[in-house]
Amino acid sequence: AQTVTQSQPEMSVQEAETVTLSCTYDTSESDYYLFWYKQPPSRQMILVIRQEAYKQQNATENRFSVNFQKAAKSFSLKISDSQLGDAAMYFCAYRTGGAQKLVFGQGTRLTINP
Amino acid sequence: DAGITQSPRHKVTETGTPVTLRCHQTENHRYMYWYRQDPGHGLRLIHYSYGVKDTDKGEVSDGYSVSRSKTEDFLLTLESATSSQTSVYFCAISESKTSGVQETQYFGPGTRLLVL
Numbered sequence: 001a002q003t004v005t006q007s008q009p010e011m012s013v014q015e016a017e018t019v020t021l022s023c024t025y026d027t028s029e030s031d032y033y034l035f036w037y038k039q040p041p042s043r044q045m046i047l048v049i050r051q052e053a054y055k056q057q058n059a060t061e062n063r064f065s066v067n068f069q070k071a072a073k074s075f076s077l078k079i080s081d082s083q084l085g086d087a088a089m090y091f092c093a094y095r096t097g098g099a100q101k102l103v104f105g106q107g108t109r110l111t112i113n114p
Numbered sequence: 115d116a117g118i119t120q121s122p123r124h125k126v127t128e129t130g131t132p133v134t135l136r137c138h139q140t141e142n143h144r145y146m147y148w149y150r151q152d153p154g155h156g157l158r159l160i161h162y163s164y165g166v167k168d169t170d171k172g173e174v175s176d177g178y179s180v181s182r183s184k185t186e187d188f189l190l191t192l193e194s195a196t197s198s199q200t201s202v203y204f205c206a207i208s209e210s211k212t213s214g215v216q217e218t219q220y221f222g223p224g225t226r227l228l229v230l
Contacts, residue, residue: 043223045221050218100162100164102159102219104156105156106156
């Protein structure tokens with residue numbers, strides 16, 4: 001069964017600095033997708049970034065980028081120039097190419113210190 | 115933002131009573147999903163739908179049923195609510211491309227359910 005592990009229950013960073021959130025996954029599939037979702041106190045699940053496993057280039061969305069290491073089954077999220085609005089729970093998620101469900105990690109709570 | 119609404123947003127009910135949660139979308143997406151979120155578990159799939167009247171089970175489907183009579187509405191029913199079903203419930207939608215690969219899932223605002 002596929003599993004997703006986020007080993008950092010909590011992280012904190014100073015405003016304007018860079019922080020990296022870790023995620024590892026376990027799969028025997030070759031076709032899959034990886035996602036980072038943000039959940040602020042409002043509880044809304046917001047897509048931050050996605051990565052297709054067949055793409056070697058790491059995905060980037062403004063201040064958010066990923067370090068996708070397929071052989072190591074690692075998918076970390078880097079947030080640059082952290083802002084107070086980045087404070088939230090961050091969930092890593094995995095989906096195979098043909099499956100209907102997302103498999104989520106347990107989440108990392110990110111605090112931004114002013 | 116994807117046009118997804120959930121109702122009710124909050125509900126308190128008693129053990130043994132039936133409860134129905136509604137998810138409504140304005141995106142005309144084919145796929146709809148129900149997840150539950152509990153501390154320490156992230157989100158887990160309850161049921162999903164791949165078209166009108168077409169549904170299938172997820173990993174935590176026991177005690178839940180679903181129905182989809184229209185593209186825009188996906189209902190989740192707890193036939194007889196139990197305290198273990200106290201949770202936050204999220205609806206999600208996605209669209210399949212012509213290649214058959216489902217696109218990213220977008221989530222509704224969630225429903226907080228408390229079963230006493």
